[in-house]
Amino acid sequence: MTESRSAAATVRATMAVVIREPVVAIMLVWAFFDGISGNPIHALLVGGVAILLGRDIALGEPNPPVPLLERGGRLPAWWLVVALSAVFAAVVGSFPRYSWPTTAAIVAIGTGAVALAWRGPLVARPDTGRLPRPGVLAWVAVLVAGALWELQALLLQPSLTADSWQHPTISTLTDPVLSTHLGRTAIMFAWLLAGWFLLRQ
Amino acid sequence: MNSHDVTVLGYFVVVLLCVGLQLLSLRPASRVPSLTALLRRAMRGRPGRVGVITAWAWLGLHFLAR
Numbered sequence: 045m046t047e048s049r050s051a052a053a054t055v056r057a058t059m060a061v062v063i064r065e066p067v068v069a070i071m072l073v074w075a076f077f078d079g080i081s082g083n084p085i086h087a088l089l090v091g092g093v094a095i096l097l098g099r100d101i102a103l104g105e106p107n108p109p110v111p112l113l114e115r116g117g118r119l120p121a122w123w124l125v126v127a128l129s130a131v132f133a134a135v136v137g138s139f140p141r142y143s144w145p146t147t148a149a150i151v152a153i154g155t156g157a158v159a160l161a162w163r164g165p166l167v168a169r170p171d172t173g174r175l176p177r178p179g180v181l182a183w184v185a186v187l188v189a190g191a192l193w194e195l196q197a198l199l200l201q202p203s204l205t206a207d208s209w210q211h212p213t214i215s216t217l218t219d220p221v222l223s224t225h226l227g228r229t230a231i232m233f234a235w236l237l238a239g240w241f242l243l244r245q
Numbered sequence: 246m247n248s249h250d251v252t253v254l255g256y257f258v259v260v261l262l263c264v265g266l267q268l269l270s271l272r273p274a275s276r277v278p279s280l281t282a283l284l285r286r287a288m289r290g291r292p293g294r295v296g297v298i299t300a301w302a303w304l305g306l307h308f309l310a311r
Binding site: 065067068070071078083085086089090093097100101109141142143144146147150151153154155157158160161162164165169171172175176178179180182183186187189190193194197209210211212214215217218222228231232235238239242243245 | 262282292294305
C-alpha cells in the first residue's frame with residue numbers, strides 16, 4: 045500500500061515537472077528516437093541531461109544562478125577563443141568523420157559546455173520583458189516547419205539508418221562537405237564559435 | 246523537378262523565412278524579435294539554457310561524431 049502510494053507520488057511529481065518544463069519531455073522523446081536510430085552516445089547525452097534537469101526541477105532551484113562575471117570569473121578575449129577554436133577544428137578535423145578521436149573531442153567540449161551552462165549564465169543580461177507574441181509565434185512556426193520538413197525526409201528514407209538521395213536530410217546534403225578535411229575543419233570551427241555565442245547569451 | 250529538388254527547395258524556403266524574420270526584427274519598433282532576443286529569452290532559466298546548449302552539443306555529435 046505504501047509502495048503504491050509512493051509510486052503514485054513519483055508519477056505525480058514527474059507529471060508536474062513535464063507540465064512545468066516541457067523541455068525535459070522534449071529531450072526524453074528526442075533521446076528515445078536517437079537511441080532507436082542507432083545513436084547510443086547521442087541518446088545517452090540528451091537523455092542523461094534530461095534526467096538531471098528533471099531531478100533539478102523537481103527538487104527546485106534554491107537561488108537564481110549568479111552570472112560567472114559577477115562571481116569574479118573572467119571570460120577569455122575573443123581573439124583567443126577564435127584562435128583556439130581554429131586550432132582545435134584543424135586538429136580534430138584531420139581525423140576521419142565518425143572516428144573515436146573526433147567523438148571523444150566533441151563529447152568533451154559538449155559536456156564541458158553543458159556543465160558551464162548548468163552553473164549559470166556567463167554574462168548578466170537585463171530583463172527585456174515579454175517578447176511580442178506575434179513575432180514569437182512566427183519564429184516558432186518557421187522553426188517547427190523546418191523540423192517537420194526534416195522529419196518527413198527522414199521518414200521517407202528506406203530506413204532510419206539508410207540515407208536517401210530522393211529525400212535527403214540535412215545530414216545527407218552535408219555529407220560531401222564533411223568528407224574532406226577542409227570541410228570538417230570549417231564546420232567544426234563554425235560549431236565552436238556558435239557554442240561560444242550561445243554560452244554568452 | 247524531382248523529389249530531391251522539392252526536398253532541397255523546402256529547406257531553402259525555411260532558411261529564407263528565417264532570414265526574412267531576422268531582417269524584419271531590425272526595423273524600429275518591430276513586433277518581430279531577433280533570433281538573439283528569442284534565444285536570450287529561452288535561455289533565462291536553467292532548463293532553457295541547458296536545453297539549448299545540449300541541442301548545440303548534439304549538432305556537433307550528429308554531424309561529425311559517432
